[in-house]
Structure formats: C-alpha cells, structure tokens
Amino acid sequence: MTCEELRLHIHEALDDGTMGAxxxxxxxxxxxxxxCREFKDxxxxxxxxxxxxxxxxxxEDALDAVWRETIRARPGASGGRxxxxxxxxxxxxxxxxxxxxxxxxxxxxxxxxxxxVELARASAQAEMVFGYTARALAATRTxxxxxxxxxxxxxxxxxxxxxxxxxx
Amino acid sequence: MTTxxxxxxxxxxxxxxxNYARGILRDPEDAKDxxxxxLIRLWRHRERIEAGIRCRSWLLRSAHNLCIDRLRRRSTxxxxxxxxxAADPTDTRPGPERLTSSAEVAGRxxxxxLDLDPRDRAIVLLREVEGLxxxxxxxxxxLKLGTLKATLHRAREKLRQAxxxxxxxx
Numbered sequence: 661m662t663c664e665e666l667r668l669h670i671h672e673a674l675d676d677g678t679m680g681a682x683x684x685x686x687x688x689x690x691x692x693x694x695x696c697r698e699f700k701d702x703x704x705x706x707x708x709x710x711x712x713x714x715x716x717x718x719x720e721d722a723l724d725a726v727w728r729e730t731i732r733a734r735p736g737a738s739g740g741r742x743x744x745x746x747x748x749x750x751x752x753x754x755x756x757x758x759x760x761x762x763x764x765x766x767x768x769x770x771x772x773x774x775x776x777v778e779l780a781r782a783s784a785q786a787e788m789v790f791g792y793t794a795r796a797l798a799a800t801r802t803x804x805x806x807x808x809x810x811x812x813x814x815x816x817x818x819x820x821x822x823x824x825x826x827x828x
Numbered sequence: 829m830t831t832x833x834x835x836x837x838x839x840x841x842x843x844x845x846x847n848y849a850r851g852i853l854r855d856p857e858d859a860k861d862x863x864x865x866x867l868i869r870l871w872r873h874r875e876r877i878e879a880g881i882r883c884r885s886w887l888l889r890s891a892h893n894l895c896i897d898r899l900r901r902r903s904t905x906x907x908x909x910x911x912x913x914a915a916d917p918t919d920t921r922p923g924p925e926r927l928t929s930s931a932e933v934a935g936r937x938x939x940x941x942l943d944l945d946p947r948d949r950a951i952v953l954l955r956e957v958e959g960l961x962x963x964x965x966x967x968x969x970x971l972k973l974g975t976l977k978a979t980l981h982r983a984r985e986k987l988r989q990a991x992x993x994x995x996x997x998x
Contacts, residue, residue, distance in 0.1 A: 671981040675962070702988045709937050710956035716856075718846040722864045726838060730871035731831055 661689050663696050670700050674707060829874040829883070837883050838867050844884070844958060845891045851953040852895040854942050862894045888958070889968045892950055899946050940990035948983040955980055 661669075666689050673679045673686075679700075682690075690697050774782070829837070845866050850859035866887055870877065877886050941949050950969060954960045960968070966976045 668981070671977075671984065674984075675977065675980070699988075702992070703984060706937075706984060706988055706991070707956055709933055710952065711959075713851075713934055713937065713957060714931075715843060715847045716850065718842040718863050719860055722846075722860045723838075723842060725864055726842075726867045726871075729868045731835065 661685055663689075663693060666690070666693070666696050667699055670696075670703060674703055679704060829877050829879050833879040834871055834874050837870065837879055837887075841884055841887050842867060845887050848888060848953055848958065849891050849895055851938075851941065851957065852892070852946060852949055853898060854938070858898055862891055862898065865894060866890045885964055885968055888954065888960075892968065895950075896946060936991060937987070940987050943990060944983055944986060948979055948986070951976060951980050952983050952987070 666686055669682070669686050670679075673682055690700060842863065846859055846863040849862040849866075850856065853859050853862065869890055870883070870887060873886075877883055941952065944952065947969065951965060954965045954968065955962070962973055962976055965971070966973050969976070971979070
C-alpha cells in the first residue's frame with residue numbers, strides 16, 4: 661500500500677468514524693511510516709479543533725428583530741392564509757352592511773295610497789256601473805222572454821194579455 | 829409548520845445558522861444579518877416547510893445562498909481583507925511557535941478556513957462543525973457524493989498544510 665492510498669483510507673475512516681478500527685494493512689503501514697502516522701494524527705486533531713471552534717449565539721437584537729418581523733407582526737400579516745380569509749370575510753361583512761344601510765337611507769318612500777274619499781267615490785261609481793249593468797241584463801231577459809212567449813201562446817191567451825200595449 | 833413549530837425551529841437553529849454564516853463570511857454583522865434574514869424567510873415559507881431535519885437543511889441552504897450572494901457582492905473587499913491579514917506589518921499577534929492555547933489555534937484555524945474557496949469552506953463547516961451527513965450536504969449544496977468527498981479531502985489537506993506551515997498542531 662502506497663502512502664497516497666493509505667491517506668485515502670485515513671480520510672474515509674475519518675468520514676465513517678472508523679478511525680479506531682483501521683484495517684490491518686493500514687495499521688502495518690502506519691507502524692513503519694512516520695509521515696503517514698503524522699498525517700493521521702494531524703487529521704484527527706484537525707477534526708477535533710474544527711468541532712471545538714467557538715460558537716457564538718445569535719445576538720439578542722437580531723432575535724428580537726426576527727420575532728418582530730414574524731410572529732409579532734401586525735395581525736393581518738401574521739395569520740397567513742387563515743388571516744387572509746378572516747380579513748376577506750370581515751371586508752365582505754362590512755361591504756354588505758354598508759350597502760344595506762345606504763339602501764335603507766337613500767331609497768325614496770313609496771307613493772301614498774288613495775284617500776278615503778277617493779275610495780268612497782270609486783266604490784260608488786263601481787256600484788252605479790254594476791247597477792246599470794244589472795238593470796240592462798234584466799230588461800234584456802224580459803224582452804227575450806216576451807218574444808218567445810208570443811210565438812207559442814194561443815191568441816186567446818194572448819188577448820188576455822195584461823199588457824196590451826206590448827207586442828209579441 | 830405552525831407558529832409554535834416556527835418558534836421552536838428558530839430557538840433550535842438560530843445559533844447554528846448564525847455560526848454557519850459567520851464561518852463563511854467571517855464578518856459578525858453580515859453573519860447576524862444573514863441569520864436574521866434566513867429566519868424571517870423561514871416564516872414566510874413556513875407553509876411548505878416541515879419541522880425537523882428538512883427545516884434544518886432548508887435554513888442552512890438558505891444561509892449558504894445568502895452568504896454566497898454577499899461574498900460575490902463584496903469579493904473585492906474580501907480579497908483586501910485577506911491581503912491585510914497575510915501581510916499586516918503592525919500585526920502584534922504571537923508567532924506560530926507561541927501558539928499554544930486553544931483560542932490561538934482556533935484563530936489560526938479560522939484564518940486557514942478563510943483561505944479556502946467558499947464552497948470548500950461550506951463543506952468543511954457543514955461536515956466537521958455542524959456534523960451533517962454527506963447525503964444531506966450533497967443535497968444542500970447540489971453536489972454529487974463523490975465530488976463532495978473528494979472536495980472535503982482536499983479541503984482537509986489544505987487546512988492541515990496551512991496549520992503545519994504556521995507550525996501549529998491543532
């Protein structure tokens with residue numbers, strides 16, 4: 661095994677977390693090659709040092725800004741889709757209410773109905789028309805009856821006509 | 829993701845996202861801004877993000893993209909910072925032979941990380957610092973698994989050499 665091949669093994673062992681269980685071939689090479697041993701130690705130390713790099717927390721002012729821009733933002737913006745629909749429903753309700761109010765306020769009142777005198781006059785006129793009609797119908801019936809009877813009744817009976825002025 | 833889940837996710841991942849951004853950008857103010865923006869974006873996209881591992885991946889991916897954007901915008905400035913770090917004649921920090929404390933090692937390591945390509949740095953941070961699985965990193969950075977491993981090996985080697993050059997044993 662060459663040094664280059666061995667170093668690839670070392671990298672892969674570091675990747676897989678199997679540095680503690682290197683193959684025998686690798687172990688025997690390391691036992692005889694100081695440069696590769698140093699390489700292995702360096703990589704392990706490097707990995708530890710990278711893990712130990714100082715980690716700084718996100719400053720409080722940045723976190724505050726995040727909350728301000730997100731969950732503490734104005735209610736209309738914070739609810740997402742649900743907020744949008746709530747807003748839409750409220751807007752619809754206000755629109756309907758406004759329209760109804762305007763309609764009730766500005767629609768003209770219906771024209772007033774006929775007065776009592778006009779109703780009485782119209783009623784009298786109607787009665788008069790009905791009276792004329794009834795009288796005309798009665799006269800027509802009488803005339804028709806007389807005509808029919810005149811052609812059927814015997815002359816003797818016709819002589820006893822209580823209404824001599826009438827002609828058949 | 830509900831509001832409660834969002835709050836829990838923020839509390840769980842805020843420091844992770846902040847440290848990742850800090851590791852990539854090496855600028856505390858920029859890192860703070862990126863972390864803040866990521867968490868606010870999480871809120872805006874919460875309806876299509878599940879809590880848990882997916883949330884962590886989403887946040888780190890979002891942080892990575894924001895960091896790369898910022899690095900692109902200030903690439904000239906970053907080069908200037910690197911040059912200053914490398915050859916500042918007024919640098920009174922101790923020489924490599926005196927770097928003994930873990931804080932000094934960490935400082936050197938952070939400088940060595942800064943010399944890596946941003947993508948290589950991201951891979952090292954995600955794997956070695958955040959402890960993400962290779963599959964998760966590959967998905968997050970849109971890389972093939974083989975490419976990811978090869979890049980990580982190369983980056984480790986660069987770090988090792990940089991520290992060896994500074995006569996620092998991590």
